[in-house]
Amino acid sequence: MKEIAAAIAAGLAAFGASIGNGLVISKTLEGMARQPEVAGQLRGTMFIGVGLIEAVPIIAIAISFVILFV
Numbered sequence: 001m002k003e004i005a006a007a008i009a010a011g012l013a014a015f016g017a018s019i020g021n022g023l024v025i026s027k028t029l030e031g032m033a034r035q036p037e038v039a040g041q042l043r044g045t046m047f048i049g050v051g052l053i054e055a056v057p058i059i060a061i062a063i064s065f066v067i068l069f070v
Helices: 002-034 036-069
Strands: none
Touching: 002 036
């Protein structure tokens, strides 16, 4: 059961992060297309957002390891 719980935690986190990254990047590209003069600001904000989104699966992997080995 611990293996299944760890796999579900890691899988759902990866799935959620991929959806979140896709939305952030698509909206950033849409904003750049509408206002090219703020492309630099949008790009910087996008990288910060993607970094925060990517923190979630990393934490989920750590929790999965705790579930497996404790």
